[in-house]
Amino acid sequence: MNGYNILIIEDDSNIAASLSEMLEILNHNVAGVADSYEVAIKELETKDIQLALVDIQLRGDKSGIEVAEQLKNNYKIPFIFTTAFADKETIEKAAVHSPYGYIVKPYSMKEINAGIEIAVQNHANLKNLKAEDEGVFNQSSLFIKSNSRLVRVAMDDILYVEAKGDYAVFKTEQKGYVVHTTFKNVEEKLDPQKFVKVHRSYIVNIDKVVDIEENNLLIKEQVIPISRGQKPNLLKRLNTI
Known part of the structure; x- marks a missing residue:
């Protein structure tokens, strides 16, 4: 399996360390770890990121929801929410930004592996559909x-x-x-x-x-x-x- 460059966005250092170990076992590269919106944006601007695992609760005034907005609109990078929150209100807020997955803690290595593979494949499929749409571009x-x-x-x-x-x-x-x-x-x-x-x-x-x-x-x-x-x-x- 080809590994991906993955950014971990998680405010709990112990969970981030555990997730890093899982990704390494799955032959992925941990491109960076961020515990706040500001650190996450800095990592995105300086690293080659292919996928982000985003916790909704982060340090500081901004949450993972706001990081997701940047990932979707400015960086065009697929992301998966990895969070302990499974209430209806949080899920509805998260769904607005069309994540490629939503994994509730505590999660297993199998869940992380499946989530990553599905997210990357769905992102590639959407890019192909967009390319096909551009082939029939009709704006004069x-x-x-x-x-x-x-x-x-x-x-x-x-x-x-x-x-x-x-x-x-x-x-x-x-x-x-x-x-x-x-x-x-x-x-x-x-x-x-x-x-x-x-x-x-x-x-x-x-x-x-x-x-x-x-x-x-x-x-x-x-x-x-x-x-x-x-x-x-x-x-x-x-x-x-």
């Missing part, structure tokens, strides 16, 4: 917030998008639109049949590429870098002879 335009207004911009008019810190610049032939958003969100909103990420700071409209030389491409007069890791994906998307 995008509404961009500019100066407190929502401006409709045709997908075909976008030349490229550049990341600028917490902002993204949508460049068309006529003008540029500066939007406060994450680059990950931009990538999800653009038509995957037309746009491809060529660098950590650039997504380009394939139809607008004039030429490619070494590790750069040209759109209009703009020279855009191509990262080594993204170049094979770009070349696969081009109609070449």
